[in-house]
Amino acid sequence: MEYCFGVDIGGTTVKMGLFMIEGKLLEKWEIKTRTEQEGEAILPDVADSLNQKMEEKKLGKEQVSGIGIGIPAPVNAEGIVQNTANLGWGYKEVRKEMEDLTQMKVAVGNDANMAALGEMWLGAGKGEKNLIMVTLGTGVGGGVIVNGQPVVGAHGAGGEIGHICVNYEEEDHCGCGNRGCLEQYASATGITRLAGKRLKADDAPSSLRDRKLSAKAVFDELKKGDKIAEEIVEEFGTYLGHALANLAAITDPSVIVIGGGVSKAGDILLKYVEKAFKERAFFANEDTRLVLAMLGNDAGICGAAKLIL
Incomplete structure (x- = not known):
């Protein structure tokens, strides 16, 4: 054996x-x-x-x-x-x-x-050979698999999805030193940041005002029907969905796997990301599936x- x-x-x-x-x-x-x-x-x-x-x-x-x-x-x-x-x-x-x-x-x-x-071998992408995985944790990590092989690149930095620019107007810096990186909007810390900005924008009622802000709090309140939480998740979904549509145009994956701590929000998260993905997807990528990771740690x-x- x-x-x-x-x-x-x-x-x-x-x-x-x-x-x-x-x-x-x-x-x-x-x-x-x-x-x-x-x-x-x-x-x-x-x-x-x-x-x-x-x-x-x-x-x-x-x-x-x-x-x-x-x-x-x-x-x-x-x-x-x-x-x-x-x-x-x-x-x-x-x-x-x-x-x-x-x-x-x-x-x-x-x-x-x-x-x-x-995830390609034993998880949510089983049986596929072309896959993008994005992990939404403290930061945004990623892996790109083309024809069964990870994209490594010249410096070992292939698949650094978290550091593609998704907002050219951003003035705050990302941890990497650049501005407008996906990580600033789609990570757990990024969602908390979006929530803080939205709550400061006006005094619209939201149960988020009574909670310690976190990505989990935002998704919890979304599930209870909080309108401001929904606006925040829509903004998060737009940034992530459009970024994934751009990546799909380059590597043409059959499946995009979303994992990391934020993905524990479940299927409701996919709904907002899928909507934005479909808005921007190149026609050849329209049937690319978005799924939640299965293997966890x-x-x-x-x-x-x-x-x-």
Whole structure:
């Protein structure tokens, strides 16, 4: 029997999974991400944990196809990162270091691309080969899959959906330094920002005025029929739907998967994004499906496992 490992390195924890190569997840577990001393312990910790799992399961190296790893940073085709925001790493040859530590084959990719691969392999995009995944969390992440392969790009930054400009008039800066990025409107923090601006615009009644503002609060009140909440979600949906229509014109996906914390709002979110998408979609993309992600926090380990296969 053949096995492989999927590893998803995050700023707080490292998630790991042992898979059979046809896609069955046998076991998953996590360890703490030790980011101190420039994150020097992270890869050795991962290697130790995988070795322990192999001993526990009595697996020999010849039974393991390899290890796939997702990282929260741009990663080039050689498995090298130049910098990471929250792992403490500067320049790091991740693939080479991990192969030296484990004596096994290793493949490395960006975490958002891995989530997209995971959804394509075992989730909401199962059976498809052309897919865009957008993750709406603290920021907006994304992965683009064309013909079964993630779009990596020259600098490992392919699929940075959150940083396409959707408003050329914006004066506030995004975390990346630019202005008018999708992340400023479609992330959890972006929706909260839209809500704050809308509530300041006039004194129209809204139950949002009695709540601590958050993306969840906006969707909760929308479900209860709050008119101001609906205006805010319409604005969010317009930015995201139009951006996805632009992306679809470039990669022609059969399915667009929406995940991340904000997607927990459910089908009501799709309604507003789909409406705006259809307004702007190129005629060839009109039957592109918009669906909610299915794998949740397992998307990263699933995609990393698929990458090595």
